[in-house]
Amino acid sequence: MDFLRITQSPKLQGEVQISGAKNSALPILTSTLLSKNPLKIHNLPNVADVNTLLKLLGILGAEHEKFSANHIYIDTSGVKETKATYDIVRKMRASILVLGPLLARFGHCEVSLPGGCAIGARPVDLHIKAMEKMGAEIVIENGYIVAKAPSGLKGANIVFDKITVTGTENVLMAAALAKGKTTIINAAKEPEVVQLCEILQEGGVQIVGIGSSELEITGSDGELLDMKDIKVIADRIEAGTYLCAGAITNSCITLKSLIPHHLQAVIEKLEEIGFGFEIGEDSLKLLPAKKLQAFEVRTAEYPAFPTDMQAQFMALAMQCEGVSSIEERLFENRFMHVSELQRLGANITLRGNIASVSGGAELKGADVMATDLRASSALVLAGLIAQGETNIHRIYHLDRGYEKLEDKLISLGAKVERLREE
Numbered sequence: 001m002d003f004l005r006i007t008q009s010p011k012l013q014g015e016v017q018i019s020g021a022k023n024s025a026l027p028i029l030t031s032t033l034l035s036k037n038p039l040k041i042h043n044l045p046n047v048a049d050v051n052t053l054l055k056l057l058g059i060l061g062a063e064h065e066k067f068s069a070n071h072i073y074i075d076t077s078g079v080k081e082t083k084a085t086y087d088i089v090r091k092m093r094a095s096i097l098v099l100g101p102l103l104a105r106f107g108h109c110e111v112s113l114p115g116g117c118a119i120g121a122r123p124v125d126l127h128i129k130a131m132e133k134m135g136a137e138i139v140i141e142n143g144y145i146v147a148k149a150p151s152g153l154k155g156a157n158i159v160f161d162k163i164t165v166t167g168t169e170n171v172l173m174a175a176a177l178a179k180g181k182t183t184i185i186n187a188a189k190e191p192e193v194v195q196l197c198e199i200l201q202e203g204g205v206q207i208v209g210i211g212s213s214e215l216e217i218t219g220s221d222g223e224l225l226d227m228k229d230i231k232v233i234a235d236r237i238e239a240g241t242y243l244c245a246g247a248i249t250n251s252c253i254t255l256k257s258l259i260p261h262h263l264q265a266v267i268e269k270l271e272e273i274g275f276g277f278e279i280g281e282d283s284l285k286l287l288p289a290k291k292l293q294a295f296e297v298r299t300a301e302y303p304a305f306p307t308d309m310q311a312q313f314m315a316l317a318m319q320c321e322g323v324s325s326i327e328e329r330l331f332e333n334r335f336m337h338v339s340e341l342q343r344l345g346a347n348i349t350l351r352g353n354i355a356s357v358s359g360g361a362e363l364k365g366a367d368v369m370a371t372d373l374r375a376s377s378a379l380v381l382a383g384l385i386a387q388g389e390t391n392i393h394r395i396y397h398l399d400r401g402y403e404k405l406e407d408k409l410i411s412l413g414a415k416v417e418r419l420r421e422e
């Protein structure tokens, strides 16, 4: 197993290219189950989660060819298998994204329940209820969601009690092939959901309200879609993580190939802390701060501050003057990075879902353990400023979502090495 060794790094400088968004790539890949023709996907991030999903689609019978690291050609016409087994789903919760498309196309499927998750219970009850509302009969048997809709899915009025990103995406894909109109009230508005809407629309599905919390989808009544080639949008969370790498070292760095307005909440928070920006059409330059001020942050659904940036801002708070307050409102137990940051010397107190971080503590390198994807990136950021060496173990969590992490950091001047555990 690999680990990362990070040595306290001087100021960073230079440019970094942002990859395609993992969270957009995943629903895009499962949406190809709805396509009657093969298609190309460009700007696909070469990360473990994407490769896990490609493996799952392969087991179902899809064929793909990688014509370079970030471009694939995918053909789902040969899919016959409709069971997503535990051994794959347990590796990646987002495998639940096959539920809507498989059920819509075949009228039946079995998807393993994702099971326990490091960042809280994360149930899939809202996905299941929505499919039932659309006419599916669902039972849970031996740890599997066994779903049947022998006479096809029907349009329905879905009201989500909670905003769910993958839940909204599953309903969108199911509704695309259903009979009649589906409305989704309290839909997620994340850019990744918007991209999925646009792709389905290009494939011939009528969708009203794209980008809003009320969507109306007119289904094709079982007919597969005429989907076109797709370019995955830039990863706003990867971009936000590099901004934090620049910020924690108070550097001037430039991000390329991103969509700056997707990062508005993150940019505003960094401005509040003291940083400046030069915002281009697809680039973003971070300008150093005279002084880093403590801040308050509360995570919420897009366009508010993303939960997927909470851990990175906690690392950044360690460099700010005063006490910062970070409230996690989406997931229980998403503070596993706290104890690891404390191993480096961070001064953090936790009360329920609020962390208070006193800036200015002296940080010293240590051995730390990655626990989930975004928690791990907070450790990388902390490693950049901790004295001496920080060894981050279990970095497969980072490999799930960050393409060429160490290459990109090294190109900015960070001292990072990937080593093999003895």
Ligand code: UD1
Pocket (backbone or CB within 6 Å): 023, 026, 093, 094, 121, 122, 123, 124, 125, 126, 127, 128, 162, 163, 164, 165, 166, 167, 192, 307, 308, 330, 331, 332
């Ligand atoms: C997606 C993102 C993840 C991000 C999260 C919140 C992908 C692949 N992953 O995850 O990176 O952190 O959105 O922005 O896009 N909930 C239920 N029942 C359900 C579904 C969700 O109670 O059936 C709850 C969850 O436990 C959580 C909240 O709803 O408290 C939001 O979760 P959700 O938006 O569904 O997260 P994911 O789609 O899994």
